[in-house]
Amino acid sequence: MPLDTEIIILGAGCAGLSLAVQFQQQLDPPPTLTIIDPKTSFPRDRTWCFWDVHPHPFRHSVRHTWDRWSVHQSGEVVVQKDSQMRYQYLPSDAFYEDARAILDHPNVTFLMGETATDVKETETYAEVHTDKQTLRCKWVFDSRPPDLPATPNNPKDIRILQHFKGIHIKTQQEVFDPTCVRLMDFDVDQSHGIHFLYVLPFSKTEALLEATFFTPQLLEKDAYDVILKQYAEKEFGLTQWELIHEEFGIIPMFTEPFSREIGKRIVGIGTRGGAPKPSTGYAFLPIQQDAEQIAKIFKEGAQGKRDWPALRTKRNTFLDRVFLSYIARHPDKAPGIFFRLFKKTTPQTLLRFLSDTGTLADDLRIMTAMPKWPLILETLLSHQIWWRHS
Ligand SMILES: Cc1cc2nc3c(=O)[nH]c(=O)nc-3n(C[C@H](O)[C@H](O)[C@H](O)COP(=O)(O)OP(=O)(O)OC[C@H]3O[C@@H](n4cnc5c(N)ncnc54)[C@H](O)[C@@H]3O)c2cc1C
Structure with missing residues (x-):
């Protein structure tokens, strides 16, 4: 049975294009690739x-970097600074343009405006x-x-949604401090659950403000x-501005595992x-990191002979699950944590911890920075959601 293409990627978003770029850059000759997506444009x-x-x-698509960021809670502010591991800002339109330029090659076919409805596999294709x-x-x-069941298979699993609306605005007044990202400002109403404001200042007159929640409901x-x-x-004395861009997002913060190996020849990314x-x-x-590792296989x-790379180590998964379990049980304590x-x-x-690249020593330091007894208690109480193989 002749094949139409070696690899099909469903979705020309962040993961699909990143993987295609890695195939293109790492493999010689690169494989024939078909990328399918119902969208017809690549907006910001x-x-x-x-x-x-x-x-x-995508380094040259990074449009801004900062070496300082702050967290605000109960009137106190902590500022961290690191000029090596700077905080990077990459708008999606720049990323899409960059990726598509790299993929502008005869081995790559984009099927835009086309929707994948089903995927099946046999032993050979x-x-x-x-x-x-x-x-x-x-x-x-x-x-x-992902299409997930309405409720987790294990009722102990935690499902928190990170949902946010962001507005990129330009103002007349010089009100923002362009040297420091306000990563989390918890000094806002917490009555809906865990909530903070995020401020990404591009200049004194331009910033992205994002209202973010970690709650089960939108x-x-x-x-x-x-x-x-x-x-x-309240913070900047602003009543009017020019709106440059807005975005809305929902990101799952779940303890349940996602489908990585959907089939022998079908992989979730x-x-x-x-x-x-x-x-x-x-x-x-x-x-x-995942795209790089898959292309390396x-x-x-070694495709089909070796396991697909794990997205994070078992230790990171354990820490994430205990942490999520704790903040789900005690949302009022999350800002303080x-x-x-x-x-x-x-x-x-x-x-390194936040980016899943921490050493054992880093993780131990993180654990000692958390309140000791509540963490130990949570580890015991949540054993059913971290004590499993995936
Ligand atoms: C607004 C927003 C801001 C974010 N900000 C950050 C951030 O600052 N830092 C960070 O690390 N993460 C961030 N994330 C989280 C994460 O990085 C992004 O969601 C990222 O885009 C996920 O990549 P993805 O490829 O899984 O999904 P997407 O990039 O959404 O790509 C999925 C693609 O699948 C396509 N598709 C849908 N249905 C079909 C179908 N039937 N057939 C084929 N294709 C289909 C879609 O059109 C889409 O292009 C953000 C997420 C959002 C939504």
């Missing part, structure tokens, strides 16, 4: 921020059904948004706008494969 639909702890191919055709290939990498659509308006007025770090929702760097000819982490650890330790 999100901004990615992350610390510079791991190399990635995989088959993707779309709303327009059926295609056969050797491997499928699937980054379509808010009414308009509620985010009301909160952003109130914050802009990106959010579908469990890329977002469960305790923070950061996914950009895990996606880059192909480079070594985050504040304490930033206050009691060095930026290097904390950033």
Whole structure:
């Protein structure tokens, strides 16, 4: 049975394009790739921020970096500074443009405006059904948004949603401090659950303000706008501005595992494969590391013979699950815990932990920065969600 292409990637988003770029850059000759996505354009639909702890191919799309960030709670402020591991800002339109330029090659086919409806496999090939055709290939990498059961299979599992609305604004007045990212400002109404404001200042007159929640339910659509308006007025005295861009996001912060190996020839990547770090929702760097590792397996000819790379170590998974379990049980304590982490650890330790690249010593330092007895108790209480194989 002839194959239409060697590899099909479902989704031309962050994970799909990052993997395609790694195939293109690492393999010689690169494989024939078909990328399928129902969207027909590549707008600025999100901004990615992350610390510079791991190399990635999109460095020249980074538009801004900062070496200082702060966390605010109960009127106190902790500021961390690190000029090596700077905080990076990469708007999605720059990323898409960069990735598409690298992928502008005869071995790559984009099928835009086409929706994958089903994926099947046999011993020797995989088959993707779309709303327009059926295609056969050797491997499928699937980054379509995950379809999860309405409730977790294990009722003990925690499902918190990180949901946020962001507005990128330009003002007449010089009100922002462009030298420091306000990572989490918890000095806002906590009555809906864990909530903070995020301020990414590009200049004295331009910033992204984001109202973020870690709760099981979303808010009414308009509620985010009301909160952003109130914050802009209270903190910066702003009542009007020019809106440059807005974004809305929902990132799963779940203790349950995601489907990585969907079949022998079908692999989950990106959010579908469990890329977002469960305790923070950061996914950009895990996606880059994963793409690099998957392409390396192909480079070594080990596809199908070796396990697909794990997105994080068992130790990271354990820490994330205990942490999520704790903040789900005690949401009122979450602001204090985050504040304490930033206050009691060095930026290097904390950033490696947040980016899943920490050593055992880093993780121990993180654990000692947390309140000892509550953490021990939570580890015992949550054993059913971390004491398992995946
Ligand atoms: C607004 C926003 C801001 C974020 N900010 C950050 C951040 O600052 N730092 C960070 O680390 N992470 C961030 N994240 C989390 C994470 O990095 C992103 O969600 C990232 O885009 C996930 O990549 P992905 O490829 O899994 O999903 P996406 O990038 O969403 O790509 C999925 C693709 O699948 C396509 N698709 C859907 N249905 C089908 C179908 N049936 N067939 C084929 N294709 C289909 C979609 O059109 C889409 O292009 C953010 C997320 C959002 C939503």
